Amino acid sequence: MINDQWCPKCGCKHHGEGSLSKYIDSLLDKDGNCTFNPEQLCIYCDLPVGNLSMGGPLVCPSCDCGHHRDGRRWTLQDAMLKYDHARRAMAEHGIS
16 A cells, blocks of 8 residues: 555555554455454443544544543553453464
């Protein structure tokens, strides 16, 4: 993908930019097509991720920032429950 084009699937502008894009390029299949799925359920809240976040394609932007979708911040108890849920979800996806 050329640097001045936005990816229509993930919204990223950095596919193919070398070492800075190793994470982003991991979303590409062998033909160079982006495999990001906005309907993938977040490993923390079980809602569709919607957009790519710094936490990766399995984490919604809200959970990546420690917030509920309504904007409230997670409490410590919320975080502990969400982290436990995420560990189980990651195991289901085969991620260690």
